Amino acid sequence: MTKKELFEEIKNNLIExxxxxxxxxxxxxxxxxxxxxETIQEGLIAGMEVVGQLYEEEEYFLxxxxxxxxxxxxxxxxxxxxxEGDVSADKIRAVIGVVEGDTHDIGKNLxxxxxxxxxxxxxxxxxxxxxxxxVNKAKEVDAHFIIMSTLMTTTMEGMKVVIEKLKAEGMRDxxxxxxxxxxxxxxxxxxxxxxxxxxDANEAVRKIKEIxxxx
Amino acid sequence: MVIKKDIxxxxxxxxxxxQGKPIDRVPCMPxxxxxxxxxxxxxxxxxxxxxxxxxxxxxxxYERYKYDLSYLFTNxxxxxxxxxxxxxxxxDEPACTHNPIIQSREDLHKIKxxxxxxxxxxxxxxALDILNEKVGEEVITAVCFSGPLSxxxxxxGTQNFIKEMYNDPELCMDLLKMTTESCxxxxxxxxxxxxxxxxxxxxxxxxxxxxxxxxxxxxPFTQELVDLAHEMNSLIALHICGKTHKxxxxxxxxxxxxxxxxxxxxxxxxxxxxxxxxxxxxITPADELLFGTREDIMGACKRVLEEMEGYAGxxxxxxxxxxxxxxxxxxxxxxxxxxxxxxxxxxxxxxx
Numbered sequence: 001m002t003k004k005e006l007f008e009e010i011k012n013n014l015i016e017x018x019x020x021x022x023x024x025x026x027x028x029x030x031x032x033x034x035x036x037x038e039t040i041q042e043g044l045i046a047g048m049e050v051v052g053q054l055y056e057e058e059e060y061f062l063x064x065x066x067x068x069x070x071x072x073x074x075x076x077x078x079x080x081x082x083x084e085g086d087v088s089a090d091k092i093r094a095v096i097g098v099v100e101g102d103t104h105d106i107g108k109n110l111x112x113x114x115x116x117x118x119x120x121x122x123x124x125x126x127x128x129x130x131x132x133x134x135v136n137k138a139k140e141v142d143a144h145f146i147i148m149s150t151l152m153t154t155t156m157e158g159m160k161v162v163i164e165k166l167k168a169e170g171m172r173d174x175x176x177x178x179x180x181x182x183x184x185x186x187x188x189x190x191x192x193x194x195x196x197x198x199x200d201a202n203e204a205v206r207k208i209k210e211i212x213x214x215x
Numbered sequence: 216m217v218i219k220k221d222i223x224x225x226x227x228x229x230x231x232x233x234q235g236k237p238i239d240r241v242p243c244m245p246x247x248x249x250x251x252x253x254x255x256x257x258x259x260x261x262x263x264x265x266x267x268x269x270x271x272x273x274x275x276x277y278e279r280y281k282y283d284l285s286y287l288f289t290n291x292x293x294x295x296x297x298x299x300x301x302x303x304x305x306x307d308e309p310a311c312t313h314n315p316i317i318q319s320r321e322d323l324h325k326i327k328x329x330x331x332x333x334x335x336x337x338x339x340x341x342a343l344d345i346l347n348e349k350v351g352e353e354v355i356t357a358v359c360f361s362g363p364l365s366x367x368x369x370x371x372g373t374q375n376f377i378k379e380m381y382n383d384p385e386l387c388m389d390l391l392k393m394t395t396e397s398c399x400x401x402x403x404x405x406x407x408x409x410x411x412x413x414x415x416x417x418x419x420x421x422x423x424x425x426x427x428x429x430x431x432x433x434x435p436f437t438q439e440l441v442d443l444a445h446e447m448n449s450l451i452a453l454h455i456c457g458k459t460h461k462x463x464x465x466x467x468x469x470x471x472x473x474x475x476x477x478x479x480x481x482x483x484x485x486x487x488x489x490x491x492x493x494x495x496x497x498i499t500p501a502d503e504l505l506f507g508t509r510e511d512i513m514g515a516c517k518r519v520l521e522e523m524e525g526y527a528g529x530x531x532x533x534x535x536x537x538x539x540x541x542x543x544x545x546x547x548x549x550x551x552x553x554x555x556x557x558x559x560x561x562x563x564x565x566x567x
């Protein structure tokens with residue numbers, strides 16, 4: 001099997017949710033002496049990109065995306081110890097979390113999966129996140145983006161508070177804010193001065209890259 | 216624009232609507248739930264735990280809006296609670312599940328099929344008794360409860376549950392059998408109390424599941440509840456949150472009498488349901504209703520009414536989902552006013 005064929009196999013098996021085969025193939029890539037970084041990029045991430053497209057086209061839904069992502073992570077676990085050098089130097093860095101008062105985190109997890117598959121470095125604060133934490137973490141990792149999610153209308157206002165806090169800290173110009181979740185709309189994003197609202201996870205990755213390149 | 220006075224009572228209107236007889240205006244059922252407690256100065260937690268507060272809240276809401284359905288609902292986890300799931304209670308928020316009880320197949324013995332008197336079910340029955348006594352002649356009452364799939368997902372944790380649709384479908388099915396029986400036991404008692412059952416399936420949403428998985432893991436169990444309701448000579452409604460444009464035909468196949476929809480193009484719904492069920496929908500709760508002006512809201516209602524004009528299965532004006540607690544009461548008034556103006560029909564009654 002050539003390197004190219006192996007990448008194709010990894011990609012296709014990831015898309016087909018074959019976690020065990022993906023794991024075997026990643027082990028095989030190491031035996032073949034292929035650099036781990038290449039396998040991640042050309043096999044695993046290339047596969048997740050297709051998964052993202054299938055999700056956006058409503059061919060794949062949440063369960064399929066979650067299982068493909070598990071397959072990707074199993075592959076990454078195999079390859080990670082063999083990564084050479086600092087691979088995170090010029091990555092887009094994002095802090096993500098579900099705002100305080102809300103514990104629904106499936107949407108956030110989905111966005112995180114897509115962001116990571118898109119090569120973005122994600123710092124996940126989890127759910128029910130104290131608002132100050134978004135700002136503190138962004139400062140700590142020198143984040144380009146803060147991404148907030150909520151499914152509840154009662155916690156939406158927290159997003160506005162985070163934007164105010166960023167302003168107060170003098171960080172608003174360096175950190176872009178993206179928001180999403182069930183009740184969130186473009187109307188709300190505009191009203192609170194967020195930089196980005198998208199309806200789904202895959203679109204979020206695309207737009208975040210666009211905004212980052214334009215900045 | 217003239218806001219016409221109602222001629223029929225809510226109950227007369229809904230009964231006529233369901234029998235295809237002439238009515239004075241479009242039925243309007245905004246999904247007003249626990250925030251009705253604010254009308255009588257009570258919290259959401261008092262509402263969900265005290266049947267008298269619950270009943271009084273709905274009576275106050277009915278008196279204000281004269282809407283066409285008292286929509287009893289507390290939280291999405293109460294069927295799971297009756298099966299053994301522990302919930303977290305807040306002062307002024309609906310209770311919810313933090314730690315799903317089923318961490319693996321070995322935990323199945325920790326839950327049981329709920330009986331009618333388990334968990335917080337009796338609170339709802341008591342509230343129904345009060346409502347039946349005080350306003351039962353005027354307005355129909357419904358009880359909305361999380362259906363088999365959503366309850367199973369609550370017990371197992373949604374993310375795990377939907378992955379197991381591929382990785383351990385047997386566990387999904389084992390849970391679904393138990394949740395279906397629990398829903399049946401609860402629903403039977405609701406019907407005995409003259410309430411219209413509304414199956415709520417947030418996790419069956421087309422925003423989460425493919426039509427294929429919906430057909431395998433959700434609709435057969437919904438169907439069992441629909442069949443039971445029909446055996447008991449009751450109508451039954453099915454509400455699915457989020458997107459439904461790819462499953463609306465499958466929802467109609469369950470033979471539920473009323474389909475309550477959130478994010479679905481009404482022209483698609485109209486074509487695919489094709490008169491097989493009444494459609495209830497779908498003013499966006501967190502957009503127009505939360506932030507819109509009176510004009511925005513009435514405009515949105517007008518568009519929806521125009522789109523559904525002459526629909527053979529019948530149309531009920533409603534919110535797409537539960538109305539958030541921060542929605543000003545005036546905005547719900549605006550929706551009712553839209554029904555009484557844009558949705559008013561020329562009406563000559565033989566009832567009065």
